[in-house]
């Protein structure tokens with residue numbers, strides 16, 4: 001995976017991101033519409049939002065995946081949700097894993113989020129396996145959540161909870177029993 005680069009999405013990624021969103025397997029696992037136009041992506045990229053962390057993965061300069069972390073506001077500001085998608089021709093090469101790890105690093109080590117959640121179609125075995133591997137657990141099932149190619153599909157709500165960040169200089173008893181290293185799920 002040395003040739004994989006992960007960086008913040010840029011305005012000039014709009015066309016590539018739109019191509020990604022129009023791929024059939026990508027659409028199958030997400031909420032993207034057929035024939036989605038590039039304006040939709042451009043608008044998202046142009047709207048600056050400090051609570052949105054939108055990453056892309058590039059392999060040999062080809063945009064092969066995207067991932068987003070969105071922090072909620074106010075009394076939900078300890079939480080956020082994630083989205084993820086990899087180019088249809090690049091599945092099972094560790095790209096989704098690398099993107100999710102980068103998003104979790106932001107959430108855990110730079111925002112100190114306690115709760116992260118997402119929704120995933122119940123038949124999306126690849127994504128569910130990946131999310132479980134990173135500590136997400138099923139919390140519930142939304143019935144008939146998404147219309148996909150003429151059929152209504154259920155979705156799982158999944159979430160991952162963490163202890164609040166460790167305070168440097170406070171003894172570990174005042175911060176609960178676990179040390180920071182104990183809180184990281186296996187990647």
Ligand SMILES: CC(C)(COP(=O)(O)OP(=O)(O)OC[C@H]1O[C@@H](n2cnc3c(N)ncnc32)[C@H](O)[C@@H]1OP(=O)(O)O)[C@@H](O)C(=O)NCCC(=O)NCCS
Pocket residue numbers: 025026027028029030084085086087090091092093094095096097098118119120121124125126127129130133
């Ligand atoms: C789900 C998705 C993001 C996974 O990305 P990926 O780059 O193919 O996944 P990785 O290669 O990083 O795989 C990481 C782990 O995920 C799991 N996984 C990924 N694809 C899998 C598959 N087809 N079957 C079973 N497990 C799978 C495995 O645990 C895998 O680890 P392993 O290869 O060591 O067994 C990708 O399939 C995708 O983009 N699908 C279309 C869009 C989508 O469904 N997005 C999720 C919306 S909730």
